[in-house]
Amino acid sequence: MTGKKRALLSRYRGDAKKSVHDSWRVLKHRGPGQLQFWLIALVIGISAGFAALLFRKGINALQAWAYGTDDLNRLHTFAGTLPWYVLLLIPVLGGLTVGVILNWFTPDGRVRSVADVIEAAALHKGQVEHRAGLASALASLITLSTGGSTGREGPVVHLAAVISSWISRRIKADNITGRDLLACAVAAAVSASFNAPIAGAVFALEVVLRHFAINAFAPIVIAAAAGTVINRLEFGDVTEFTLMGDGGLSYYAELPAFLLLGLVCGVVAVILMRSILISDDIGSWVQKKIHLPPVLRPALAGLMLGGIAIAYPHIIGIGYETVSAALTGQLLLWNVIIFTVVKVIAVSVTMAGRMGGGVFSPALMVGALTGLGFGLIATGIFPDVSGSETLYALAGMGAVAAAVLGAPISTTLIVFELTGDWQTGLAVMVAVSTSTALASHWVHRSFFLTQLVRRGIHIADGPQTWLLSSSKVQAAMLDLDQTRAPRREACELLIAQGVQIADTDSLEQAMAMFEADAAPEFIPVLRCDEEGAAPQLCGVLFEVDALRYYARALSKTAAEEHS
Numbered sequence: 001m002t003g004k005k006r007a008l009l010s011r012y013r014g015d016a017k018k019s020v021h022d023s024w025r026v027l028k029h030r031g032p033g034q035l036q037f038w039l040i041a042l043v044i045g046i047s048a049g050f051a052a053l054l055f056r057k058g059i060n061a062l063q064a065w066a067y068g069t070d071d072l073n074r075l076h077t078f079a080g081t082l083p084w085y086v087l088l089l090i091p092v093l094g095g096l097t098v099g100v101i102l103n104w105f106t107p108d109g110r111v112r113s114v115a116d117v118i119e120a121a122a123l124h125k126g127q128v129e130h131r132a133g134l135a136s137a138l139a140s141l142i143t144l145s146t147g148g149s150t151g152r153e154g155p156v157v158h159l160a161a162v163i164s165s166w167i168s169r170r171i172k173a174d175n176i177t178g179r180d181l182l183a184c185a186v187a188a189a190v191s192a193s194f195n196a197p198i199a200g201a202v203f204a205l206e207v208v209l210r211h212f213a214i215n216a217f218a219p220i221v222i223a224a225a226a227g228t229v230i231n232r233l234e235f236g237d238v239t240e241f242t243l244m245g246d247g248g249l250s251y252y253a254e255l256p257a258f259l260l261l262g263l264v265c266g267v268v269a270v271i272l273m274r275s276i277l278i279s280d281d282i283g284s285w286v287q288k289k290i291h292l293p294p295v296l297r298p299a300l301a302g303l304m305l306g307g308i309a310i311a312y313p314h315i316i317g318i319g320y321e322t323v324s325a326a327l328t329g330q331l332l333l334w335n336v337i338i339f340t341v342v343k344v345i346a347v348s349v350t351m352a353g354r355m356g357g358g359v360f361s362p363a364l365m366v367g368a369l370t371g372l373g374f375g376l377i378a379t380g381i382f383p384d385v386s387g388s389e390t391l392y393a394l395a396g397m398g399a400v401a402a403a404v405l406g407a408p409i410s411t412t413l414i415v416f417e418l419t420g421d422w423q424t425g426l427a428v429m430v431a432v433s434t435s436t437a438l439a440s441h442w443v444h445r446s447f448f449l450t451q452l453v454r455r456g457i458h459i460a461d462g463p464q465t466w467l468l469s470s471s472k473v474q475a476a477m478l479d480l481d482q483t484r485a486p487r488r489e490a491c492e493l494l495i496a497q498g499v500q501i502a503d504t505d506s507l508e509q510a511m512a513m514f515e516a517d518a519a520p521e522f523i524p525v526l527r528c529d530e531e532g533a534a535p536q537l538c539g540v541l542f543e544v545d546a547l548r549y550y551a552r553a554l555s556k557t558a559a560e561e562h563s
Contacts, residue, residue: 037177037180037219038218038219038222040167040171040181040219041181041184041219041220041222041223042222042223042226043167044160044163044164044167044181044184044185044188044223045184045185045187045188045222045223045224045225045226045227046188046226046227046230047160047163047185047188048159048160048163048164048184048185048186048188048189048192048223048227049188049189049191049192049226049227049228049229049230049231050230051156051159051160051163051189052156052159052160052188052189052192052193052227052230052231053192053230053231053234055137055141055152055155055156055159056152056156056193057234058141058145059141059144059145059152059317062141062142062145062146063075063144063145063146063317066090066094066145066146067079067082067090067316068082073320073321073324074321075316075317075321076313076314076316076319076321076322077313077321079309079313079316080313084310087147087306087309087310087313088303088306088307088309088310089306090146090147090306091146091147091148091301091302091303091305091306091309092299092302092303092306093146093302094142094143094145094146094147094148094298094302094355095143095146095148095298095299095300095301095302095303095305095353095355096295096296096298096299096302097142097146098139098142098143098298098354098355098356099294099295099296099297099298099299099354100295101135101138101139101142102135102136102139102294102298102354102356103294103295104135105131105132105134105135106131106132106135106136107132109294109295109297109354110354111136111139111140111155111354111355111356111357112128112129112132112133112136112158113136113154113155113157113158113358113448113451114153114154114157114158114207114358114448115448115449115451115452116128116129116158116161117157117158117161117182117186117208118207118208118210118448118449118452118459119452119457119459120161120165120182121179121182121183121208121209121210122210122459122463122466122470123457123459123466123470125168125173125174125175125178125179126164126165126168126173126175126177126178126179126180126181126182126183127165127168127169127178127182128158128161128162128165128182129162130162130165130166133158133159133161133162133165134159134162136155136158136356137155137156137158137159137162139355139356140152140154140155140355140356140357140358141155142356143298143350143355143356143357144317144318144356144357145317146302147302147305147306147309147315147316147317148302148305148317148350148355148356148357149305149315149316149317149319149343149346149347149349149350149357149362150318150347150350150351150355150356150357150358150359150361150362151318151357151358151359151360151361151362151363151364152193152318152357152358152361153189153190153193153194153358153360153361154357154358154359154360155356155357155358156189156190156192156193156358157186157189157190157358159189160185160186160188160189161182161185161186163185164178164181164182164184164185165178165182167181168181168182175556179209179216180209180213180215180216180219180220182208183204183205183208183209183216183220184204184219184220184222184223185223186200186203186204186207186208187200187201187203187204187220187221187223187224187227188200188223188224188226188227189227190203190204190224190227190414191223191224191225191227191228191231192227192228192230192231193231194414194417194418195228195231195232195235195237195417196228196413196414196417196418197221197224197225197227197228197417198224198413198417199410199411199413199414199416199417200224200227200228201217201220201221201224202409202410202413203407203410203414204220204224205217205220206407206409206410207405207406207407207410207446207448210459254427255426255427255430257378257382257392258392258395258427258430258431259430259431259434260374261371261374261378261392261395261396261399261431262395262399262430262431262432262433262434262435262438263434263435263438264370264374265367265370265371265396265399265400265403265431265435266399266403266434266435266436266437266438266439267438267439268340268366268367268370268400269363269366269367269399269400269403269404269435269439270403270438270439270442270443271344272344272347272359272362272363272366272400272404273359273404273439273443273447273450274442274443275344275345275347275348276347276348276351276352276359276447277450277451277454278348279348279349279351279352280351280352282352283297283301283352283353283354294354297353297354298353298354298355300353301349301350301352301353301354301355302353302355304349304353305346305349305350305353308342308345308346308349312338312339312342312346314339314342314343315342315343315346318361319343319361319362319365320361322339322343322365322368322369323364323365323368323397326365326368326369326371326372326390326393326397327368327372327390327393327394327397327419328390329372329388329389329390329393331369331372333373333376333377336369336370336372336373336376337373339369340366340369340370340373343362343365343366343369344366347359347362347366359404359405359447360401360404360405363400363401363403363404363405364397364400364401366400367396367397367398367399367400367401368393368394368396368397369393369396370396370400371392371393371394371395371396371397371399371431372389372390372392372393372396374392374396375388375389375390375391375392375393375396376389378392379392391424391427394415394419394424394427394428395424395427395428395430395431395432396431397415398411398412398414398415398428398431398432399428399431399432399434399435399436400435401414401415402432402435402436403435403436403438403439403440404439404446404447405446405447405448406436406440406445406446406447406448406449407446408432408433408436411432412425412428412429412432415428416428444460445460446460457469463553463554463557464554467550467553467554467557468506468507468508468511468550469506469507469508470506471506471507471549471550471553472503472504472505472506472507473501473502473503473504473505473506473507473509473510473525473541474503474504474525474527474539475507475549476507476541476545476546476548476549476550477503477525477538477539477540477541477545478539478540478541478542478545479538479539480537480538480539480540484542485539485540486522486540488537491524491537491540492524492537494520494522494523494524495524495526495537499513499520499523499524500523500524500525500526501513501523501524501525501526501541502525502526502527502528502535503525503526503527503538503539507546507549507550510523510541510546511543511546514543514546519543521542522540522541522542522543523540523541524537524539524540525537525538525539525540525541526538
């Protein structure tokens with residue numbers, strides 16, 4: 001090669017290096033442009049897809065090692081042949097390991113889940129905790145591998161959120177960009193977990209962003225497609241469940257039966273959600289009453305699960321073997337009733353034990369069993385105008401899951417993509433709509449939003465409510481040296497009367513003071529610069545300034561939703 005060519009190549013390499021460096025600098029300091037944003041969505045989609053794939057394969061490998069079988073599709077059948085002490089011991093050891101992980105790596109010993117992702121999208125610029133998130137994923141992996149009776153979608157969604165949060169921090173993403181990147185990660189994770197790209201994209205919009213923003217749709221679809229490709233490269237283009245026979249409606253006269261099924265599934269979904277929440281309260285009460293160390297709470301739950309698994313091994317793990325049996329009509333009515341009750345108990349014990357995992361897969365199992373039981377009764381009473389009882393199982397699976405997630409659109413799509421059967425749409429949609437409508441009156445729209453309400457976070461009521469609670473006084477206050485600010489003496493007089501607020505308090509607290517009977521004209525704002533030091537007057541808050549800030553925040557939210 002001549003010296004001239006070498007110099008030319010060297011100059012090209014230098015120009016390329018400078019271009020990459022400049023692009024990263026612009027991306028980091030000014031935020032991503034449209035094309036860059038799509039490329040980032042693709043990277044997040046691939047990363048979240050691999051995270052979901054590794055999580056799934058990790059569960060399979062550890063579960064096969066723990067129970068000594070390679071045929072995980074027949075895990076429940078195989079587990080029934082194991083000695084009772086093995087079924088008892090495995091969940092206890094798993095729970096003990098989970099307890100150690102959570103109490104070392106999380107501040108409160110609580111597993112992070114989809115509810116935390118929804119909270120992050122609404123209140124925290126689309127960013128979740130990294131350390132606690134990774135610990136929660138590991139804890140959930142161990143739980144699902146050692147007898148825990150939950151699902152893998154919750155941990156996978158949060159793990160994907162950890163990835164998007166890391167990238168958002170690196171590029172200093174603003175609120176809207178951070179939320180959109182979070183939704184991309186969630187879409188990819190759901191798509192990779194269930195081989196369901198359409199449902200994954202809609203789930204991110206319906207459940208996480210909680211609105212259908214046009215500007216976010218393209219990158220979310222890109223990420224969902226990337227996650228799906230990762231799944232299909234490993235598992236092929238196959239559905240999770242295979243149905244038997246013709247699943248379509250035999251008579252349109254059956255539709256009232258699916259309306260009734262939806263109501264039944266709505267009640268069952270509420271029972272499932274309330275059982276989990278009440279069990280968590282009972283678990284906390286027992287822990288406090290007997291002075292149980294937090295590290296042992298998952299182990300105690302594991303002991304209870306092991307005891308249940310001795311008689312009913314179908315509660316172990318995700319439970320897809322039982323779901324497949326329900327969708328193919330291989331269970332008798334009395335099996336269906338007992339399995340449903342026992343599964344609800346097992347899920348409640350697992351969640352109350354703070355062992356980790358999601359609620360979507362248990363909802364699918366409970367729904368399939370409920371639908372099959374309803375179908376067996378309906379086809380037995382009206383054999384001349386009834387189709388297959390397995391169609392009821394499919395509709396029931398979607399109806400319970402939709403009510404639990406509060407996501408009728410994405411859940412309906414997931415059911416179709418899990419089974420590959422699009423001919424049952426009318427029956428599934430009827431059951432899902434009535435189930436979701438009924439359940440939403442008894443909980444705060446979904447299991448996740450109800451969890452947040454129990455923590456004092458009212459996202460279910462919409463941005464007009466949570467914007468006030470998430471906005472700080474310091475964002476709307478006036479400094480004392482500004483023209484409209486009152487004199488310091490007037491502020492000190494109000495402070496002496498007990499009228500004051502901290503700069504870190506929420507605008508919701510401030511508005512409550514302005515709406516009181518003896519409402520002040522303004523509120524002095526105090527700040528504590530050092531721990532233990534006396535708070536100092538740093539500004540004042542007028543009601544008009546609080547309302548002006550609130551109106552601007554609402555306007556920004558509306559602009560994102562309708563972009």
